[in-house]
Amino acid sequence: MESQPRSASTYDVLRAHGVDRRRFVKFCTMMAAAMGLEATIVPQIVEALETKPRLPVIWLHGLECTCCSESFIRSSHPIAQDVILNMISLDYDDTLMAAAGFQAEEIRKKLIKEHPGEYVLAVEGNAPTADGGVYCTVGGETFLSILEETAASAKAIIAWGSCASNGCVQAAKPNPTGAKPVHALISGKPIINVPGCPPIAEVMTGVLTYILTFGALPELDGYGRPKMFYGQRIHDKCYRRAFFDAGQFVETWDDDGAKKGWCLYKMGCRGPSTYNSCSTFKWNDGVSYPIGSGHGCIGCSEVNFWDNGPFYERLSGIPVPGIESTPDTIGAVAAGAAVIGVASHFISTQVLRATGKKIGSDTNAPAGEGK
Amino acid sequence: MLDERGTIKDAMSSGTMWRGLEVILKGRDPRTAWAFCERICGVCTTVHALASVRAVENALNVKVPQNAEIIRNIMFLTQQVQDHVIHFYHLHALDWVDIVSALKADPAATSALAQKVSPSWPLASTGYFKDLATTLTKFVQSGQLGLFQNAYWGHPAYKLPPEANLMAVAHYLEALKWQKEIIKIHTVFGGKNPHPNYLVGGMASAISMQGDNAINMERLNYVKGLIQDAMAVVENMYIPDLLAVASFYTDWAAIGGGLGNYMAYGDVPQNGIGDVSKFRMPRGVILNKNLSDVQPLDLADANQVQEQVAHSWYEYPEGKDSLHPWDGVTVPKYSGPKPPYQQLDENAKYSWLKSPRWKGNAVEVGPLSRMLVGFASGAPDYKEVVTEALGALKVPATALFSTLGRTAARGLETKLCVHWLMAEYDKLIANLKAGDSAVADTSRWEPSTWPADTKGYGFTEAPRGALCHWIHIKDTKIENYQIVVPSTWNASPKDGKGQHGAYESALLNTPMADPKRPLEILRTIHSFDPCLACASHVFGPNGEKLAEIVVR
Numbered sequence: 035m036e037s038q039p040r041s042a043s044t045y046d047v048l049r050a051h052g053v054d055r056r057r058f059v060k061f062c063t064m065m066a067a068a069m070g071l072e073a074t075i076v077p078q079i080v081e082a083l084e085t086k087p088r089l090p091v092i093w094l095h096g097l098e099c100t101c102c103s104e105s106f107i108r109s110s111h112p113i114a115q116d117v118i119l120n121m122i123s124l125d126y127d128d129t130l131m132a133a134a135g136f137q138a139e140e141i142r143k144k145l146i147k148e149h150p151g152e153y154v155l156a157v158e159g160n161a162p163t164a165d166g167g168v169y170c171t172v173g174g175e176t177f178l179s180i181l182e183e184t185a186a187s188a189k190a191i192i193a194w195g196s197c198a199s200n201g202c203v204q205a206a207k208p209n210p211t212g213a214k215p216v217h218a219l220i221s222g223k224p225i226i227n228v229p230g231c232p233p234i235a236e237v238m239t240g241v242l243t244y245i246l247t248f249g250a251l252p253e254l255d256g257y258g259r260p261k262m263f264y265g266q267r268i269h270d271k272c273y274r275r276a277f278f279d280a281g282q283f284v285e286t287w288d289d290d291g292a293k294k295g296w297c298l299y300k301m302g303c304r305g306p307s308t309y310n311s312c313s314t315f316k317w318n319d320g321v322s323y324p325i326g327s328g329h330g331c332i333g334c335s336e337v338n339f340w341d342n343g344p345f346y347e348r349l350s351g352i353p354v355p356g357i358e359s360t361p362d363t364i365g366a367v368a369a370g371a372a373v374i375g376v377a378s379h380f381i382s383t384q385v386l387r388a389t390g391k392k393i394g395s396d397t398n399a400p401a402g403e404g405k
Numbered sequence: 406m407l408d409e410r411g412t413i414k415d416a417m418s419s420g421t422m423w424r425g426l427e428v429i430l431k432g433r434d435p436r437t438a439w440a441f442c443e444r445i446c447g448v449c450t451t452v453h454a455l456a457s458v459r460a461v462e463n464a465l466n467v468k469v470p471q472n473a474e475i476i477r478n479i480m481f482l483t484q485q486v487q488d489h490v491i492h493f494y495h496l497h498a499l500d501w502v503d504i505v506s507a508l509k510a511d512p513a514a515t516s517a518l519a520q521k522v523s524p525s526w527p528l529a530s531t532g533y534f535k536d537l538a539t540t541l542t543k544f545v546q547s548g549q550l551g552l553f554q555n556a557y558w559g560h561p562a563y564k565l566p567p568e569a570n571l572m573a574v575a576h577y578l579e580a581l582k583w584q585k586e587i588i589k590i591h592t593v594f595g596g597k598n599p600h601p602n603y604l605v606g607g608m609a610s611a612i613s614m615q616g617d618n619a620i621n622m623e624r625l626n627y628v629k630g631l632i633q634d635a636m637a638v639v640e641n642m643y644i645p646d647l648l649a650v651a652s653f654y655t656d657w658a659a660i661g662g663g664l665g666n667y668m669a670y671g672d673v674p675q676n677g678i679g680d681v682s683k684f685r686m687p688r689g690v691i692l693n694k695n696l697s698d699v700q701p702l703d704l705a706d707a708n709q710v711q712e713q714v715a716h717s718w719y720e721y722p723e724g725k726d727s728l729h730p731w732d733g734v735t736v737p738k739y740s741g742p743k744p745p746y747q748q749l750d751e752n753a754k755y756s757w758l759k760s761p762r763w764k765g766n767a768v769e770v771g772p773l774s775r776m777l778v779g780f781a782s783g784a785p786d787y788k789e790v791v792t793e794a795l796g797a798l799k800v801p802a803t804a805l806f807s808t809l810g811r812t813a814a815r816g817l818e819t820k821l822c823v824h825w826l827m828a829e830y831d832k833l834i835a836n837l838k839a840g841d842s843a844v845a846d847t848s849r850w851e852p853s854t855w856p857a858d859t860k861g862y863g864f865t866e867a868p869r870g871a872l873c874h875w876i877h878i879k880d881t882k883i884e885n886y887q888i889v890v891p892s893t894w895n896a897s898p899k900d901g902k903g904q905h906g907a908y909e910s911a912l913l914n915t916p917m918a919d920p921k922r923p924l925e926i927l928r929t930i931h932s933f934d935p936c937l938a939c940a941s942h943v944f945g946p947n948g949e950k951l952a953e954i955v956v957r
């Protein structure tokens with residue numbers, strides 16, 4: 035990234051937008067807070083955004099519903115406009131861009147050819163692999179081949195949302211199109227998974243700004259997710275947790291417990307087995323989150339959540355609580371399951387290799403696992 | 406396919422993506438279907454969830470409490486308003502607005518123009534536009550144009566003066582900031598957006614006016630404020646901009662008309678979803694542009710809505726060529742060329758979309774259809790906004806049957822919706838004052854209470870048009886689930902009789918200024934607000950390929 039003298043830094047662009055230095059520093063401070071970083075890190079962010087050119091990003095869409103893009107433009111801090119105009123150079127996004135067809139493909143091909151290893155590939159959706167990839171083609175090319183071509187010269191890959199990270203709804207049984215997440219198709223590149231259907235807006239912009247600021251992927255867990263946003267269960271930080279501990283539950287929809295905002299565990303809430311920031315950041319600038327509005331969590335950031343039993347069936351194997359030790363036991367069980375899941379999952383090696391390293395230093399990592 | 410003068414003479418529209426939702430839903434718990442279906446689209450999020458819970462409720466004979474009906478209406482109208490504004494400013498405006506030309510604008514003249522066009526919109530000073538012009542200039546000079554590179558800037562079909570372009574760019578950015586505000590209404594009632602939560606039987610968001618842990622006065626006040634802000638955006642920015650831009654492009658009132666058949670299922674119930682006569686958005690079908698005859702439609706009638714696969718990559722049972730969705734089957738069978746390919750054969754199968762037809766007719770769905778059905782039905786609020794807009798643009802009613810008509814109808818509908826939004830909010834408050842706080846009917850929640858074999862359908866009006874889900878529940882599981890989405894109506898391939906779908910039909914006879922840069926195709930296709938990628942290849946009279954565009 036440092037060897038890229040071709041354009042203005044984020045601060046240059048912001049200044050051109052009439053943003054003074056005081057507001058710029060304030061913005062950096064907010065960003066740090068949003069990412070849960072120490073105040074001491076703020077000067078580092080300021081320095082990075084002052085000196086580094088905007089990061090070129092190619093954003094591809096495969097089998098998906100565009101909810102990730104929609105979530106992204108809901109970001110409140112920073113707002114999407116700042117990200118798109120000032121922080122990254124979103125050079126290709128066939129949903130949002132003004133160009134279309136030949137003109138658009140030209141941009142993508144040019145970036146691949148002229149700036150190999152410099153751009154970040156953001157993938158929304160995933161690729162169908164059954165029947166030669168015919169279930170998703172763009173201009174006669176399979177999405178699979180477009181993904182492979184674009185990934186080959188990318189600096190790093192961001193897998194937006196549950197489609198790109200885990201497969202999501204089209205990969206639910208019987209997965210008629212053979213849809214596979216990015217990490218199952220691409221090897222030899224640092225990949226960061228940002229699951230959720232969609233991911234929280236500020237998680238998306240938080241991931242991007244982290245990468246931009248530190249020039250590296252954030253620390254990832256065994257599933258390739260940034261620990262800063264997916265490190266804890268929704269249940270651990272849920273404001274209804276006290277009712278869980280006290281054994282006060284909603285028993286049927288709209289009952290007295292529902293009006294009092296009691297725990298939704300018996301209504302099938304997946305909060306105890308879902309790792310995400312919903313109960314801390316909340317959604318849409320902190321307005322609410324599913325549990326806060328009376329419906330259980332459906333676990334949309336977890337692997338195979340569509341097939342982990344009907345959403346309204348309470349999680350099995352979890353004793354009805356009332357004593358403090360129980361939730362911790364649940365946590366331990368869930369964490370154990372995650373580790374076992376990862377052992378058979380090639381992404382662990384792929385993703386962990388990239389963790390904490392400078393992006394771009396890892397492009398020669400041995401391939402061979404994966405496909 | 407163009408003729409010698411560069412006019413479109415033939416067109417084909419192909420959907421090149423299939424995810425298999427109908428197949429995935431088989432055998433699942435019908436109460437969870439809404440969540441799967443909602444993921445059909447994250448742009449018009451909520452509409453598939455709404456259609457799905459209504460389908461299950463219809464099959465189980467559940468009538469949702471009035472509060473739930475009103476909350477669903479509020480969420481529905483919120484989606485409609487937000488989606489239409491985003492479409493106008495972020496997905497369609499750049500077909501009419503030339504960003505590069507905006508660089509030449511004089512900030513003082515832009516300010517004067519803005520104050521004339523939208524006198525009630527506050528951000529209109531010379532300084533404001535000067536800052537924006539500086540920003541744009543620096544942005545263009547930075548060489549990193551991002552999303553705005555390689556578009557058709559400078560194309561001869563762009564007609565706005567630089568000042569109007571600069572104003573439109575300002576509003577593009579303001580609308581981008583605002584759209585994330587109004588959807589907070591979904592977050593209040595559904596917990597998140599995109600993809601808020603719904604519930605078979607009502608809504609999960611309990612109401613407790615005496616507590617701080619459910620929908621209460623604070624939450625309701627918050628919603629009210631968001632509705633008031635939305636009203637200002639629509640009335641003072643969107644509608645004035647729409648009329649101002651449209652006035653430069655009235656030639657488009659004669660282009661892109663298409664089928665002339667318009668269909669709306671209707672929505673925004675006032676007395677339960679079963680009482681069609683009390684919908685704010687009326688139901689009906691108009692054939693051959695005949696506004697004096699609005700025909701009734703019945704979604705349960707096996708002879709009305711049917712789907713065909715003559716040009717779609719699916720297989721139907723032996724001897725069947727047209728099926729009502731309750732009898733519908735989804736068995737994919739690709740027979741197109743092996744990718745990568747240059748072009749599809751329009752005489753063979755060429756799309757992942759089926760061809761839905763109403764009584765054998767190809768019809769258009771969407772805001773234009775809804776406005777025409779409302780207008781032709783004589784609904785007073787529809788008559789008022791349509792007449793007013795035609796007067797402002799000085800065009801006759803026939804101007805509605807066009808690309809411009811489609812884009813204008815979307816704006817007029819937004820105006821109706823934002824006012825209904827406040828009316829529905831007031832109804833909710835009135836209901837709460839009357840002592841009713843119920844949001845869910847749970848009498849049929851347990852599968853043990855269900856009939857062994859039952860069918861239902863659930864409809865709504867998605868931003869892009871009429872949407873319906875048909876469900877067959879057997880032994881408490883989904884036996885069959887069929888979804889006919891708006892874009893299947895509009896973007897459908899030809900049917901067995903060779904009738905074009907709405908997109909294909911609308912492109913015919915469109916003149917193009919520069920066939921190698923087919924901006925005109927984008928305008929017409931974007932006027933439908935397409936929700937899927939559709940590829941256009943432009944061929945000259947001798948079959949030579951001139952351009953290729955992929956529209957989303």
